[in-house]
Amino acid sequence: KAGVTQTPRYLIKTRGQQVTLSCSPISGHRSVSWYQQTPGQGLQFLFEYFSETQRNKGNFPGRFSGRQFSNSRSEMNVSTLELGDSALYLCASSMDMTGANVLTFGAGSRLTVL
Amino acid sequence: GENVEQHPSTLSVQEGDSAVIKCTYSDSASNYFPWYKQELGKRPQLIIDIRSNVGEKKDQRIAVTLNKTAKHFSLHITETQPEDSAVYFCAAPSYNNNDMRFGAGTRLTVKP
Numbered sequence: 001k002a003g004v005t006q007t008p009r010y011l012i013k014t015r016g017q018q019v020t021l022s023c024s025p026i027s028g029h030r031s032v033s034w035y036q037q038t039p040g041q042g043l044q045f046l047f048e049y050f051s052e053t054q055r056n057k058g059n060f061p062g063r064f065s066g067r068q069f070s071n072s073r074s075e076m077n078v079s080t081l082e083l084g085d086s087a088l089y090l091c092a093s094s095m096d097m098t099g100a101n102v103l104t105f106g107a108g109s110r111l112t113v114l
Numbered sequence: 115g116e117n118v119e120q121h122p123s124t125l126s127v128q129e130g131d132s133a134v135i136k137c138t139y140s141d142s143a144s145n146y147f148p149w150y151k152q153e154l155g156k157r158p159q160l161i162i163d164i165r166s167n168v169g170e171k172k173d174q175r176i177a178v179t180l181n182k183t184a185k186h187f188s189l190h191i192t193e194t195q196p197e198d199s200a201v202y203f204c205a206a207p208s209y210n211n212n213d214m215r216f217g218a219g220t221r222l223t224v225k226p
Contacts, residue, residue, distance in 0.1 A: 103148075
């Protein structure tokens with residue numbers, strides 16, 4: 001059974017550019033959550049999608065957006081990149097997020113903004 | 115939303131000693147509390163979880179205890195080994211159970 005796949009694994013952008021990250025969940029998993037991980041900041045929740053609907057959003061500016069497709073694959077986009085957006089972006093999938101489901105994480109996309 | 119606080123932020127123990135990491139949560143309706151381990155350069159992985167209808171769960175050298183009245187839960191690792199060195203995260207469901215919110219993490223170092 002394939003795990004959670006994130007692409008690209010590494011990318012370098014410059015300030016002002018935009019970036020799109022992709023996440024393919026485990027087959028059968030309908031919920032996808034995105035987290036930003038920076039040193040010393042833990043896992044900051046970005047948003048969660050289920051059946052193509054964003055159900056929750058964390059405290060990030062509107063430059064951070066996402067979507068989910070009918071096959072449960074999800075993308076997140078960051079526009080007008082800032083230096084502080086440099087981080088590891090992790091997605092996690094689960095069967096459903098009704099409060100008691102195990103998250104399986106992807107390996108992450110490491111974004112560097114110069 | 116759910117607020118999860120985790121302590122300590124760093125913990126150093128000698129091999130063979132025990133380690134305890136504690137988390138508190140704010141939403142009394144929360145009913146599921148997992149712990150994730152993230153080794154250097156790797157993704158977080160679930161190591162143990164507990165649901166609100168039990169007070170303790172053990173799996174070999176690791177255990178989790180839950181105190182619903184005080185709204186805190188703890189990870190206990192006994193007979194620590196160098197391979198236990200990692201960052202550990204606790205989590206709890208958000209107010210509407212649609213996502214998980216994580217503590218800030220504890221960097222555990224086990225010295226041989």
